[in-house]
Amino acid sequence: xxxxxxxxxxxxxxxxxxxxxxxxxxxxxxxxxxxxxxxxxxxxxxxxxxxxxxxxxxxxxxxxxxxxxxxxxxxxxxxxxxxxxxxxxxxxxxxxxxxxxxxxxxxxxxxxxxxxxxxxxxxxxxxxxxxxxxxxxxxxxxxxxxxxxxxxxxxxxxxxxxxxxxxxxxxxxxxxxxxxxxxxxxxxxxxxxxxxxxxxxxxxxxxxxxxxxxxxxxxxxxxxxxxxxxxxxxxxxxxxxxxxxxxxxxxxxxxxxxxxxxxxxxxxxxxxxxxxxxxxxxxxxxxxxxxxxxxxxxxxxxxxxxxxxxxxxxxxxxxxxxxxxxxxxxxxxxxxxxxxxxxxxxxxxxxxxxxxxxxxxxxxxxx
Amino acid sequence: xxxxxxxxxxxxxxxxxxxxxxxxxxxxxxxxxxxxxxxxxxxxxxxxxxxxxxxxxxxxxxxxxxxxxxxxxxxxxxxxxxxxxxxxxxxxxxxxxxxxxxxxxxxxxxxxxxxxxxxxxxxxxxxxxxxxxxxxxxxxxxxxxxxxxxxxxxxxxxxxxxxxxxxxxxxxxxxxxxxxxxxxxxxxxxxxxxxxxxxxxxxxxxxxxxxxxxxxxxxxxxxxxxxxxxxxxxxxxxxxxxxxxxxxxxxxxxxxxxxxxxxxxxxxxxxxxxxxxxxxxxxxxxxxxxxxxxxxxxxxxxxxxxxxxxxxxxxxxxxxxxxxxxxxxxxxxxxxxxxxxxxxxxxxxxxxxxxxxxxxxxxxxxxxxxxxxxxxxxxxxxxxxxxxxxxxxxxxxxxxxxxxxxxxxxxxxxxxxxxxxxxxxxxxxxxxxxxxxxxxxxxxxxxxxxxxxxxxxxxxxxxxxxxxxxxxxxxxxxxxxxxxxxxxxxxxxxxxxxxxxxxxxxxxxxxxxxxxxxxxxxxxxxxxxxxxxxxxxxxxxxxxxxxxxxxxxxxxxxxxxxxxxxxxxxxxxxxxxxxxxxxxxxxxxxxxxxxxxxxxxxxxxxxxxxxxxxxxxxxxx
Ligand SMILES: Cc1ncc(C[n+]2csc(CCOP(=O)(O)OP(=O)(O)O)c2C)c(N)n1
Ligand code: SF4
Ligand SMILES: [Mg+2]
Numbered sequence: 001x002x003x004x005x006x007x008x009x010x011x012x013x014x015x016x017x018x019x020x021x022x023x024x025x026x027x028x029x030x031x032x033x034x035x036x037x038x039x040x041x042x043x044x045x046x047x048x049x050x051x052x053x054x055x056x057x058x059x060x061x062x063x064x065x066x067x068x069x070x071x072x073x074x075x076x077x078x079x080x081x082x083x084x085x086x087x088x089x090x091x092x093x094x095x096x097x098x099x100x101x102x103x104x105x106x107x108x109x110x111x112x113x114x115x116x117x118x119x120x121x122x123x124x125x126x127x128x129x130x131x132x133x134x135x136x137x138x139x140x141x142x143x144x145x146x147x148x149x150x151x152x153x154x155x156x157x158x159x160x161x162x163x164x165x166x167x168x169x170x171x172x173x174x175x176x177x178x179x180x181x182x183x184x185x186x187x188x189x190x191x192x193x194x195x196x197x198x199x200x201x202x203x204x205x206x207x208x209x210x211x212x213x214x215x216x217x218x219x220x221x222x223x224x225x226x227x228x229x230x231x232x233x234x235x236x237x238x239x240x241x242x243x244x245x246x247x248x249x250x251x252x253x254x255x256x257x258x259x260x261x262x263x264x265x266x267x268x269x270x271x272x273x274x275x276x277x278x279x280x281x282x283x284x285x286x287x288x289x290x291x292x293x294x295x296x297x298x299x300x301x302x303x304x305x306x307x308x309x310x311x312x313x314x315x316x317x318x319x320x321x322x323x324x325x326x327x328x329x330x331x332x333x334x335x336x337x338x339x340x341x342x343x344x345x346x347x348x349x350x351x352x353x354x355x356x357x358x359x360x361x362x363x364x365x366x367x
Numbered sequence: 368x369x370x371x372x373x374x375x376x377x378x379x380x381x382x383x384x385x386x387x388x389x390x391x392x393x394x395x396x397x398x399x400x401x402x403x404x405x406x407x408x409x410x411x412x413x414x415x416x417x418x419x420x421x422x423x424x425x426x427x428x429x430x431x432x433x434x435x436x437x438x439x440x441x442x443x444x445x446x447x448x449x450x451x452x453x454x455x456x457x458x459x460x461x462x463x464x465x466x467x468x469x470x471x472x473x474x475x476x477x478x479x480x481x482x483x484x485x486x487x488x489x490x491x492x493x494x495x496x497x498x499x500x501x502x503x504x505x506x507x508x509x510x511x512x513x514x515x516x517x518x519x520x521x522x523x524x525x526x527x528x529x530x531x532x533x534x535x536x537x538x539x540x541x542x543x544x545x546x547x548x549x550x551x552x553x554x555x556x557x558x559x560x561x562x563x564x565x566x567x568x569x570x571x572x573x574x575x576x577x578x579x580x581x582x583x584x585x586x587x588x589x590x591x592x593x594x595x596x597x598x599x600x601x602x603x604x605x606x607x608x609x610x611x612x613x614x615x616x617x618x619x620x621x622x623x624x625x626x627x628x629x630x631x632x633x634x635x636x637x638x639x640x641x642x643x644x645x646x647x648x649x650x651x652x653x654x655x656x657x658x659x660x661x662x663x664x665x666x667x668x669x670x671x672x673x674x675x676x677x678x679x680x681x682x683x684x685x686x687x688x689x690x691x692x693x694x695x696x697x698x699x700x701x702x703x704x705x706x707x708x709x710x711x712x713x714x715x716x717x718x719x720x721x722x723x724x725x726x727x728x729x730x731x732x733x734x735x736x737x738x739x740x741x742x743x744x745x746x747x748x749x750x751x752x753x754x755x756x757x758x759x760x761x762x763x764x765x766x767x768x769x770x771x772x773x774x775x776x777x778x779x780x781x782x783x784x785x786x787x788x789x790x791x792x793x794x795x796x797x798x799x800x801x802x803x804x805x806x807x808x809x810x811x812x813x814x815x816x817x818x819x820x821x822x823x824x825x826x827x828x829x830x831x832x833x834x835x836x837x838x839x840x841x842x843x844x845x846x847x848x849x850x851x852x853x854x855x856x857x858x859x860x861x862x863x864x865x866x867x868x869x870x871x872x873x874x875x876x877x878x879x880x881x882x883x884x885x886x887x888x889x890x891x892x893x894x895x896x897x898x899x900x901x902x903x904x905x906x907x908x909x910x911x912x913x914x915x916x917x918x919x920x921x922x923x924x925x926x927x928x929x930x931x932x933x934x935x936x937x938x939x940x941x942x943x944x945x946x947x948x949x950x951x952x953x954x955x956x957x958x959x960x961x962x963x964x965x966x967x968x969x970x971x972x973x974x975x976x977x978x979x980x981x982x983x984x985x986x987x988x
Binding site for chain 2: 067070088089095098105109112130131335354357359363364365366
């Protein structure tokens with residue numbers, strides 16, 4: 001039989017994901033977008049949604065006030081994974097699907113870094129699915145940006161694990177028969193402590209979700225809907241189209257009722273007797289049980305239910321922060337165990353300490 | 368003290384064999400510790416099934432532990448046991464074939480029931496049908512005597528009492544070979560301290576076994592094996608995996624960089640993960656990853672951040688790590704990859720030894736992706752090999768593969784504990800400032816500007832102001848590290864990476880040729896060190912000159928290796944694979960080396976190798 005032991009309380013004493021990352025001194029001039037722009041020529045296709053996300057990130061990073069050298073972007077492989085080359089921070093363009101694992105090693109050994117992962121729907125959910133779920137469940141302090149274009153861009157347009165059923169591509173000429181993942185549902189099921197979603201084209205929403213994600217202590221996953229004009233153009237058009245947008249996008253605000261629609265035509269999410277929920281016109285709510293979003297609820301079930309409002313037809317798509325809870329992070333705890341062992345033994349190992357380790361407990365002497 | 372006669376022996380090989388649940392590995396370990404404390408030289412060979420609890424009393428469930436100890440230096444765990452302890456019919460049946468006639472066999476008669484005999488296909492009891500006539504058999508009712516000795520332990524069930532029978536056996540063998548039992552008593556106290564009755568029962572069984580030897584007439588004599596002359600020093604007994612873990616920690620200490628291990632459990636490598644997980648006091652971080660790919664990725668991520676990044680595994684895990692190791696080749700970051708080889712292909716023989724991953728670690732990656740390969744030679748040598756692996760990785764900013772195998776990993780030998788002051792110093796310089804000026808005379812950092820001597824690129828870790836840069840698996844432009852698809856640049860980078868590995872400084876291979884007139888050379892690598900040394904000793908003792916050499920560095924090979932190979936009329940290369948080193952030697956040096964190979968999951972025996980050497984000698988005469 002195995003035994004379990006009380007791990008004690010998390011030792012960082014802060015829910016701030018950037019607490020241990022050096023910040024710029026107050027009196028230094030604020031960084032600008034240019035400070036985060038590298039000298040590399042950006043090579044995405046014209047019109048690619050990745051440009052929009054890059055511009056948003058470059059202009060948002062100065063807001064964090066961190067030292068540039070303490071920011072690291074690690075990516076996998078895919079169009080989206082070229083991202084680090086264009087940012088003047090530290091960066092590693094690694095191999096397909098493995099960025100969360102590499103970032104885990106880096107984040108655990110270096111608490112002074114703000115670690116970001118950039119990944120695509122294929123990179124994160126297909127080849128790298130295993131690393132993604134384990135980074136989330138462990139709650140390693142990192143911010144994961146999942147660029148979801150519902151297609152494999154770099155390999156020229158095969159269907160991906162988020163493609164809608166029936167998607168016609170070169171590898172699915174009769175339509176794909178795969179059932180897709182909902183990345184938000186997946187992340188919630190994987191015990192993620194922070195899950196958000198934003199549209200590439202909605203810069204304000206994107207920045208505010210990114211900021212909350214960066215400041216979250218633990219693993220934060222942000223799904224970003226990204227258009228690939230070459231292989232999957234218009235995948236999110238229904239959400240961008242001004243005439244339909246309001247009726248489809250459900251903007252999540254913790255502590256507020258979940259609603260969709262415009263001032264004039266607002267619908268409110270209420271619970272049904274069968275344990276489900278439905279949107280009803282505001283005027284008809286009456287005494288019905290209104291769903292109030294609580295991103296900080298311990299139990300992820302309500303957030304999961306919200307993630308399921310989303311259907312392949314995108315009739316109701318929640319945007320914003322689904323879940324934002326505190327839980328001890330893996331890296332803080334790993335470091336705490338090492339630090340405690342070192343402290344208890346009286347500080348970093350000296351030559352004598354190493355000598356004692358080499359000798360062990362059972363020695364004998366000759367001569 | 369014993370009233371019986373004592374005979375002096377120069378060497379003994381004992382094999383403890385029983386059911387996996389009988390505690391034979393523990394018994395062997397304890398006997399080994401007692402023997403080490405006495406000052407004998409020794410070598411051990413644990414041999415256990417892959418199944419945790421194979422059906423009781425069956426042949427697949429047999430677990431054994433062999434120990435060779437002597438008053439002189441010991442090179443192998445011994446070909447054949449002088450004494451077999453068989454705890455049940457299965458253990459007897461599985462092992463008797465290795466025991467020479469005339470040797471001693473101690474059997475636990477209690478287990479020789481009709482049912483147990485039937486389980487392994489004995490129609491009649493070998494204890495009664497005369498089939499063991501040529502051996503010196505001691506029938507001992509080990510189980511019932513143990514239970515009887517524990518009659519007063521009313522709080523223990525019969526099953527719990529029976530479980531102490533391995534301590535009874537240990538006590539008996541300790542008496543026979545005059546081993547001190549104080550170490551074992553200490554050990555039991557620390558193990559069962561919280562359960563006083565179990566502790567007392569085990570101690571009682573241990574003493575009962577000792578007393579049994581002293582009082583029964585069946586055992587007429589005790590044996591004395593005098594301490595071996597060993598160089599002065601402080602010694603401990605280490606397995607290869609323990610030595611390897613200690614080597615990694617020592618290297619990290621000397622380099623002044625923290626050790627980060629990313630690993631996924633796999634036999635026979637897991638004990639390194641276990642050992643390092645309990646060394647947090649030395650600043651060691653261990654991360655049990657979700658799979659082997661992640662284990663390598665975690666180590667690489669930590670190395671990117673300035674740690675000594677290590678990943679440990681066996682052959683199947685190496686296959687999974689290949690792409691990440693290739694990334695480390697391209698990124699030119701230090702990464703230590705430890706492969707404790709086991710029988711393959713696929714799951715193969717998880718608990719048995721083999722040397723068949725050599726070509727996998729040399730070539731099992733896409734593209735031209737050379738990396739240094741080091742092989743440990745003996746359990747204790749795993750310590751030095753680990754230090755060497757970290758030295759090369761950090762000096763040259765490259766992944767390094769360190770090869771060990773199941774035989775070294777679990778086998779043990781006395782180790783002269785080095786003084787920390789005598790360990791090699793490791794100089795690790797992290798980049799801290801720009802290393803070039805651009806066309807405008809501005810200082811700039813170029814991540815792929817190489818050290819002219821080592822060809823290593825700078826190790827510039829995140830957090831260093833002014834050195835922000837991007838690296839990745841796409842081919843990089845020489846010096847700048849920018850993405851480059853230029854044909855000439857690619858050719859240059861491929862050759863630079865090769866030149867860097869080719870230029871790793873490794874010591875010359877030493878040839879052992881005492882008479883200086885040998886015409887044949889036996890050349891090995893890895894864990895065949897002991898068996899080859901023992902076999903050449905046998906051949907030399909028979910008056911035949913034979914030279915011997917062992918390569919620690921397989922990539923790059925020692926600079927003098929070609930000359931050494933060409934000096935002999937014939938070169939014999941024993942390997943536990945189908946000839947992988949031989950293939951490398953032939954292709955590189957165009958020397959017609961002869962392979963001697965065996966793929967049985969077991970180390971070579973001295974007799975077998977001596978035979979192969981003698982045959983080769985006859986061919987050149
Ligand atoms: C081991 C491996 N297998 C396959 C590939 C080929 N490959 C590169 S990117 C990619 C899919 C990328 O899709 P996604 O992650 O959605 O990124 P996008 O290009 O759409 O941004 C594939 C299959 C690879 N680079 N490595
Ligand atoms: S293929 Fe699609 S995702 Fe890739 S760069 Fe072009 S537009 Fe962007
Ligand atoms: Mg994609």
